[in-house]
Amino acid sequence: MRGYGESRAMPDLPTHFLDDVGVLMADTQMTITQLDGALQHLERFDPVTGVLNRTGLAAHLRGQPPERYFLLVIRFCNGSVAKTDCEAGHYDQVHRVLVKRMALQFGTNLRARVGELDYIIVMPKTTEPREAGVFRLRASLDVMSADVGFGVNRVCPELTAGVAPPEADVMASIDTALATACTASLSSPIAVHSAQEQDKLGSDSVLEKELRFAISNDELVLHFQPVMDTQQQRAIGAEALLRWNSPYRGLVPPVNSSLWQRRLV
Numbered sequence: 001m002r003g004y005g006e007s008r009a010m011p012d013l014p015t016h017f018l019d020d021v022g023v024l025m026a027d028t029q030m031t032i033t034q035l036d037g038a039l040q041h042l043e044r045f046d047p048v049t050g051v052l053n054r055t056g057l058a059a060h061l062r063g064q065p066p067e068r069y070f071l072l073v074i075r076f077c078n079g080s081v082a083k084t085d086c087e088a089g090h091y092d093q094v095h096r097v098l099v100k101r102m103a104l105q106f107g108t109n110l111r112a113r114v115g116e117l118d119y120i121i122v123m124p125k126t127t128e129p130r131e132a133g134v135f136r137l138r139a140s141l142d143v144m145s146a147d148v149g150f151g152v153n154r155v156c157p158e159l160t161a162g163v164a165p166p167e168a169d170v171m172a173s174i175d176t177a178l179a180t181a182c183t184a185s186l187s188s189p190i191a192v193h194s195a196q197e198q199d200k201l202g203s204d205s206v207l208e209k210e211l212r213f214a215i216s217n218d219e220l221v222l223h224f225q226p227v228m229d230t231q232q233q234r235a236i237g238a239e240a241l242l243r244w245n246s247p248y249r250g251l252v253p254p255v256n257s258s259l260w261q262r263r264l265v
Contacts, residue, residue, distance in 0.1 A: 046113040048092045049099045057112035057120060058170045064122070066166040071173060072121040072137070073162040073181035074102065074144075079117040082155045090150040097148045098157060105140040118178055134190055137161055141189055160184035164193035214244055221245050 044056030052060065076082075076098065083091045095113070102111055102121060110122040126133075141159045148155045162181025166173040176193065184191040214220060220242055227237040244252040 049095050049113055051099055051119075052110070052112035054112070054114040054174065057110075057114060057122075058174065060110060060112075061122070061166070061170045061173065064166075066168070066173075067125070069122050069124055070163060070165050071177040072106075072123050073164075073177045074098075074119040074121065074141075075160045075162070075181045075184070076117045076119075077158040077160055077186065078155075079157075082157075086150075086153045086155065090153045090155075093150050094148050094155050094157070098144065101144040101146075105144060114174060114178070118181065120174065120177060130192070134192065137163075137190055158186055160186065160189040160191075162191045162193070210246065210249075211244065214246060219245055219247070 044052060044059065046053045076095075079094075082094060086094065098119070099111060099113075102119065106121050106123070109124070112120045112122075114120050141161060145157050145159050148157065160181060162177055162179075162184055164173070164177040164180045167176060180191050180193040182191075221244075223241045223243050224238040225241055226235040227239055228234070229236045246252055
């Protein structure tokens with residue numbers, strides 16, 4: 001038991017003896033095996049919905065030929081608001097309902113919850129025209145966005161989607177799909193990854209890493225912009241603006257704040 005606790009290595013105990021020690025060994029082996037199975041389940045499955053989590057999805061995708069599937073991300077955009085507004089337990093129920101609705105819309109295709117608000121569905125590649133696929137996906141989003149009610153709580157899910165092909169690296173595939181979904185909005189709820197977007201995402205990824213380093217390296221500075229009273233012709237206050245003074249890029253201009261907020265949380 002101590003060896004398993006330290007290294008998760010399964011022991012090979014002598015379970016064939018029929019005396020008390022043999023029975024103890026057999027019981028210990030069975031207990032450790034059951035414990036290992038439970039730990040693997042916790043590591044690979046979302047405890048709320050029962051579908052795979054990010055770790056479980058990555059393990060599944062490593063055995064799949066990349067030319068046979070693409071990744072569909074469903075994002076529960078107002079999930080954080082729903083979590084705040086719902087009574088205890090009802091928020092989890094909303095996610096269970098969403099997973100059931102995904103099953104109705106996308107059949108037995110593998111589903112995974114890869115974050116608090118994001119789901120990924122592994123979709124088989126087809127010869128269907130892109131426009132037709134986007135039209136069907138939008139209709140599915142509309143169906144899944146129907147109100148969910150539990151007691152006094154009523155949640156109207158706001159859903160967007162991102163579609164991306166797999167990459168050679170499984171974790172990079174998941175990250176690309178999630179980044180693609182981040183570019184969707186309620187007014188344009190479906191974002192489809194393209195070769196042109198791949199270059200932009202790669203550039204954004206480098207910029208994101210540099211910005212994370214800049215935060216820890218104290219490269220962010222405050223600039224103050226005066227607030228003027230035009231009638232009295234004098235400054236009555238100031239607006240504090242956070243700017244990034246990069247030693248390599250210089251003073252970086254403002255970027256899409258909503259996108260960075262989502263990616264840097």
